[in-house]
Amino acid sequence: MKASAIIVAAGSGTRLGFDTPKAFVELNGRSLLSYSLRTIAAVPSIEEAVVTVPAGMESRARAEVKSAGLEIPVKLTPGGAERQDSVRIALGLTSAEAELIIVHDAARPFATPAMFEAAIAAAGRAGGAIAAIPLADTLKRVDHVRAIVATVARAALWQAQTPQAFRRDLLIRAHERAVTERIVATDDADLVEQLGASVEVVDGSALNFKVTTAEDLRLAELVVATRFGC
Numbered sequence: 001m002k003a004s005a006i007i008v009a010a011g012s013g014t015r016l017g018f019d020t021p022k023a024f025v026e027l028n029g030r031s032l033l034s035y036s037l038r039t040i041a042a043v044p045s046i047e048e049a050v051v052t053v054p055a056g057m058e059s060r061a062r063a064e065v066k067s068a069g070l071e072i073p074v075k076l077t078p079g080g081a082e083r084q085d086s087v088r089i090a091l092g093l094t095s096a097e098a099e100l101i102i103v104h105d106a107a108r109p110f111a112t113p114a115m116f117e118a119a120i121a122a123a124g125r126a127g128g129a130i131a132a133i134p135l136a137d138t139l140k141r142v143d144h145v146r147a148i149v150a151t152v153a154r155a156a157l158w159q160a161q162t163p164q165a166f167r168r169d170l171l172i173r174a175h176e177r178a179v180t181e182r183i184v185a186t187d188d189a190d191l192v193e194q195l196g197a198s199v200e201v202v203d204g205s206a207l208n209f210k211v212t213t214a215e216d217l218r219l220a221e222l223v224v225a226t227r228f229g230c
């Protein structure tokens, strides 16, 4: 199935705390964004990409796209105020020919082509599919003084990641409804779930963590050093 990729990279990275917007912070000599661009370059069913970039970073982003060796058309656009706005803006720029849209955070440098392929294949069947991992730790609900009030059964709980793939018409409907009904969600799957459509999980990975804090960036540096022997 033909898919268009949306890479959201327009955030400022407040929690990371650098002057540079997070997607342009370097990890082993290249930007976080460049990892996701190179990954989608290795996914044959992705036929175009739309990347949301912070204001003023268009030419940096264009250079990143060039050096990633992407052979597909890539559009760059300023993002919106929140991630959800950025996805909606990018969605409006995707080709109407695309059957599926796969959305990915530039803040997750270690997603693999296999994760994209798995999400695309499952979304082609089910309508929507996201990378996720089953919870490994026991969950505790605590009160305001940090006393445990309950242990939450974790058997059926998974942590959502990106990439997240959906039938294009479903994702458009989900975002249109979010605007008219003022729904704010932390991921696209939630918006599609709220339409009553089915969304499946495919295997993500613990390594596919989101770089949010300075500690995450240090962890990412260790991952790169281990993977590439540098």
Ligand code: CTP
Pocket: 008, 009, 010, 011, 012, 013, 014, 015, 016, 022, 023, 052, 079, 080, 081, 082, 083, 084, 086, 105, 106, 107, 108, 210, 211, 212
């Ligand atoms: N994002 C975006 N547009 C926004 C906000 C976020 O495109 N208005 C993107 C980010 O660039 C990132 C992804 O959405 O790749 C996930 O968001 P997050 O990890 O929260 O990144 P930031 O918003 O940049 O970080 P922070 O919340 O710490 O400011």
Ligand code: MG
Pocket: 011, 083
């Ligand atoms: Mg954010």
